[in-house]
Amino acid sequence: MLKKLFVFMIGLVLPLVFLASCSGKEEVASEKTSSKQDRELEISIMMHFDGIEFPQKGNDVEKAIEEYTNTKLDIQAAPGATFSEKLPAVIASGDMPMVIGMNQYREPYMINAFRGDLFWEIGPYLDQFPNLSSINPVIFDNISTDGKTYGLPRMRPLARDVYTYRKDWxxxxxxxEPETVEEFYEMLHAFTYNDPDQNGKDDTYGMTVEKEGLINRFAPLFGAPNGWDEKDGEFIHTTSTPEYLDGLKFFKKLYDDGLITEDFAVIERSQWEEAFSLGKAGVWPDTSNSIVRMYNRIREHDPNAELGAFSLLEGPHGKRVPAGGGHNGIFVFPKSSIKTEEELLQVLGFFEKLQEEPMHTLFKWGIEGKHYDLVDGKPVLNEGADLHNEVILPYTLPLGIVPAETNAxxxxxxxxxxLELxxxxxxxxFAIHNPATRLISDTQAEKGPQLNTIISDANIKFIMGQLDEKGWKKEIEKWRSSGGDKMGEEYAAEYAKLEK
Known part of the structure; x- marks a missing residue:
């Protein structure tokens, strides 16, 4: 009887011991998993920075980013020119940080690096991240290489060209406000000859122009392709169309009638902006994100100045505006420093969290109590806070993916x-897209700048009357025979591969 009771008791105790043992193991495993999840992710980032001096490590903004994303950041920031010089050597060395933000992803060395499997193809993982996968697929298409997505784009509007003008004038x-090309011309003419600032002096003109930038706007407006057009697999360059010449002739008319900057071919960007900010020119063609910045600048010189802005004009072929790539460079992820899919997903998770409301609010408004205060539940910038140098330049612009105002x-x-939005x-x-944006041409990579100069010089000489129409067409033929036609053939071959 005692023996049976002993066996019965053992039968009761052993399962309890086993369960306790398993429970202990599960707790240890759970602690390990929790510890792994709670551990800070160390991320090294190399990126360009367009400010004067990058903020010191440990500043309030960087600490806020690290705390919210549970990361420890090692940011290597350099001015654009320095960054561009260093980048090829960094790529060639193989000793790369975990993340590189760049604009040079179409350079031959980067295309070779993508094709050589030096960077992660992130396209297959994006559907795991709602914020990142919400980006317009056109933008992902524009940054692709051989149809594959290797980078996260720093988004900006696809078509952001606007005309900022003196509304008080x-x-x-x-x-x-003009709605057609004809009304636009009349506006520029009146700004030049009708004393719009009412100072009794002949000291104003219609529009400040830098080099031939407006050709890229007027040519599509007059019906020309935006760079290239694709028809039945053939690629046709914009300069091969009569509509391009129509846009060029309109530009020439503005020049001949004295409505634009006389020395447009040689002025620098600073002079181009200054002509508008100091009240010499009545229209400034730039991008949508520059309107408020210019307003603040111009009011320093003229507190009574008022600005307006518009973007679309009705031309011979309706309303048309050239589209850009929809981004300001991309972030890429080297396999030499991100060894596994698990690590890649963690790094992509960091960028996903940067798109959430607290981080977008940080990127848009800065630190509460320092850069802004909440008034009736809405952020109001504090007077004297240096949001631009402490937040916008070092973090918002170079680290942003989805625009900060989206979730802020x-x-x-x-x-x-x-209006900016x-x-x-x-x-x-009304955006006219360039079908060659996503394509690779060896000729473009090797000779692009030289070929562009042929067209640029021909346009400037035509506008200034140094070339007639026949002479201009001869220069375009020179462009075609020097590599332009070959470029189109290479785009067509790439396009055919991707369409299969």
Whole structure:
């Protein structure tokens, strides 16, 4: 009887011991997993920085990013020119950080690096990240190499060209904002000859122009392709179309009639902007994100100045605006420093968290109590806070993926701030895309700058009357025979491969 009781008791105790043992192991395993998840992820990032001096390590903004994303950041930031010089050597060395932000992804050495499997193809993983996968697929297409996605784009609007103008001048003249090419010409003519600033002096002109930048706007407006056009697999360059010449002739008319910058072929960007900010020119063609910045600048010289902006004009072929790539460079992820898929997913997770509301609010407004305060639940910038140098330049611009205003807390927007957001959206329906953006041409990589110079010089000489139409067409034939036609053939071959 005692023996049976002993066996019965053992039968009861052993399972309990076993369960306790398993429970202990599960707790240890759970602690290990939790510890792994809670551990800070160390991320090294190399990127360019367009400010004067990158903030010291441990500043409030960087600490806020690290705390929210559970990371320890090692940021190597360099000015654009220095960064571009260093990058090829860094890629060639194989000793790369975990993340590189760059604009040079179409350079031959980068194309070879992608094809040589030095960087992760991230396309297959993006559907795991709702914020990153929400990016317009056109943008991912534009940054692809051989149809594969190797980078995260630093998004910006696909079509962001606008014309910022002196609204007070237009009001003085009793004119309305132009809606057609003809009305645009009349506006520039009045800004030049009708004393729009009412100072009794002949000291203004229509539009400040830098080199031939407006050709890229006017040619599509007059019906030309945006760079290249694809028809039945053949690639046709914009300069081969009569519509391009129509746009060039319109530019020449503006020049001949004295409505644009006389020395447009040689002025620097600073002079181009200054002509508008100092009240010499009435229109400044730039991008949508520059409107408020220019308003703040111009009010320093003229507190009574008022600005307006528009983007679309009705031309001979309707409303058309050239589209860009929709990004300002990409982030790539070297396999030499990110060894496994698990590590890659963690790094992509960091960028996913950067798109959430607290980080977008940080990128848009800075640190609460330092850069802004909440007033009735809305962020209001503090006077004297250096948001631009402490947040925007070092973090928002170089680290941003989805634009910060997408998920950030909303503040009270001025009419011009609303315009900055609305005009690119309005443009998208009329955007003319360049089908060659995603394609690779060896000729473009090798001779692109030289070939572009042939067209640029021919355009400038035509506008200034140093070449007639026949002479201009002869220069375009020179461009074609020097590599332009070959470039089109290479784009067509690449296009055929991707379409299969």
């Amino acid at each position: 237009l009001d003085n003249l009793g004119m309305k 807390l909303e503040g009270e927007l001025s009419p011009l701030e609303k 609305e005009l690119p959206i309005e443009n998208e329906s």
